[in-house]
Amino acid sequence: MHSFLRAALFLGLLAALVAAAPSPNIQKRGIYSVERVRNTNFQGHNGPRQYLKSLRKYRMNIPPELMDAIKNQSVAAPVTAANFAKLAAANVTSAAANTTTAAAAGTGVVAATPESGDIEYLAPVNIGGQTLNLDFDSGSSDLWVFDTQLAAASSTGHTLYDPTKSTTLKMINGATWNIGYGDGSGAAGNVGTDTVNIGGATVTAQAIEMATAVSQSFVADTNNNGLVGLAYSKLNTVKPQQQKTFFDNVMPSLAMPVFTADLRKASVGAYTFGAIDATKFNGTMAWIPVNTTQGFWQFSSTKFAVGTGAAQAGNPTGQAIADTGTTLIIADPTVVNGYYSQIPSAQNNAQAGGITVDCDATLPDLMLDVGGNYMARVKGSDINYAQVTGNTCFGGVQSGGVSNLAIYGDIFFKSQFVAFNGGNNSLGMAEHQ
C-alpha cells in the first residue's frame, strides 16, 4: 500500500516536472521510493531525470546554480571536509567524556554537524571499530555506507568502511539492498551485520548495508559517507529478509525508548539515544501520536498561522512527516501561499526555482499544526533560508504541490527540539532553547 503511494508520488513528480516551466519548480522531494522505481536507478538519460538527479539528496527541487550559490555563500566559514572533520571530532571528544556514564545509563550522544548551508546534518558512527560521518535520516530505514567495494571513481574523497578490516562483520549470504529516490537516484549493495556504536548506544548485530553502487549526487558529497535510516523498519529495503533499523535494535537497551534531534542553524547540535535532555528546550514537551501506516514519523497537520495571526485551514486531510533527512519544509500550496502572501518581497522566482524573499526582510514565524493539539513555531529567521544572489534569498518553505503528505525537514527542526518515541509511537516537540 505504501509502495503504491510512493509510486504515485514518483509519477506525480515527473509529470509535474515535465509540465513545469511557468510556475516555480518546487516539488515534493522524492520520498524514498523503495522498489517501484528500481528500473530507473543509475539511469538518467532524459532531461528531467538528470535535472532531478542532481537535486536528489536535497529532496527538493533546487537548481544546481542555487546549490552553488548556497555553497559559495558559506565561503566566510567554509565547512570543508577537513574543517568538518575537526569540528565533529572536537564535539565527539567532549561528548565522549560523557559517554561512560551515559552508556551505563543506556544512552548515546553524538554531535550533529551541519554541512554548508545546513543542507544536511552529519554525525559520527562507529562500525566494527571504524568511524564514518553519516546522515541521520528519520525519513528512511536503511543504514548504508560507502565502503571499499566501490570503485575509486565512486568513492574517492569519502571515508570508506573496509569490511576486510572488521573482525566483527558477518556477511548475510545472499542479502541485497537497493534504495531509490523519487528522482531515480539511489544506492545498492550487499549486507552484513556488525557492531554499531553511536555515541555509546551499541548494537552488536546491526545490519550494515554496504554499497557496491551509488549514484552521482552521493559520490559528489564527500562529507557524507552514507545514511542512518531512523524511520520504521517496515521501510527497510534489504531482501530477502528485511532488516531492523538501528533504533529498533537498540531500543530495548535504552533507558528510554526514544531518540532526539537537536539540529541547529549553522552550528553543532546533537542526536541523543535513550534520553531527553530537558535543558535543550523551553517549557514542557507536547506529545503527538504517530500514524505509522506508511512507516514514517507521520502525524496530522491541517492548520497553520502566520505570526500571531489566527489559525487558518491548510490541507484539511493533511498529513505530514518529521524528516531530518530533508533540508526544507515542503508544504501544501494553501500553507505556502498563505504564508508568503504576508511577505511583500516574496515571489515565484523561476530562475531560482522556487519562492524567494528579500534577504534583508524580517519574516514572520510560521505556526504549523502538529497532531491537532500543538502549533509548532518555525522561526521566520530560519525561513529566510539562503542567499541566491544579491538581496535575493531562497525561502525555507516551498510547495510540494497538492498532496496529503507534507515534509517537515531541517528548517522545522532548527526551531523545534524533537523526540521520536518508539515505545508508544509518539513525537515530543518543544521550542528550542
Ligand SMILES: *[C@@H]1O[C@H](CO)[C@@H](O)[C@H](O)[C@H]1NC(C)=O
Ligand atoms: C560560486 O563560486 C564559483 C567559484 O568561485 C564561481 O565560479 C561560481 O560562479 C559561483 N556561483 C555562484 C552561483 O555564485
Ligand SMILES: *[C@@H]1O[C@H](CO)[C@@H](O)[C@H](O)[C@H]1NC(C)=O
Ligand atoms: C556533558 O555533561 C555535562 C553535564 O551533564 C553537560 O553540561 C555537557 O553539555 C555534556 N557535554 C556534551 C558534549 O554532551
Ligand SMILES: *[C@@H]1O[C@H](CO)[C@@H](O)[C@H](O)[C@H]1NC(C)=O
Ligand atoms: C508517550 O510517552 C511519553 C514519554 O514517556 C509521554 O510523555 C507521552 O504522554 C506518551 N504519549 C502518548 C501519545 O502516549
Ligand SMILES: *[C@@H]1O[C@H](CO)[C@@H](O)[C@H](O)[C@H]1NC(C)=O
Ligand atoms: C494515517 O495515514 C494514512 C496514510 O497516510 C491515512 O490514510 C490515514 O487517514 C491516517 N490516519 C489517521 C487517523 O489520520
Ligand SMILES: *[C@@H]1O[C@H](CO)[C@@H](O)[C@H](O)[C@H]1NC(C)=O
Ligand atoms: C527559551 O528560554 C531562554 C532562556 O529563558 C530564552 O532566552 C529564549 O528566548 C527562550 N526561547 C524561546 C523560543 O522561547
Ligand SMILES: CC(=O)N[C@H]1CO[C@H](CO)[C@@H](O)[C@@H]1O
Ligand atoms: C569545535 C566546535 O564546533 N565545538 C562545538 C561543539 O558543540 C557545542 C554545542 O554543543 C558548540 O558550542 C561548540 O562550538
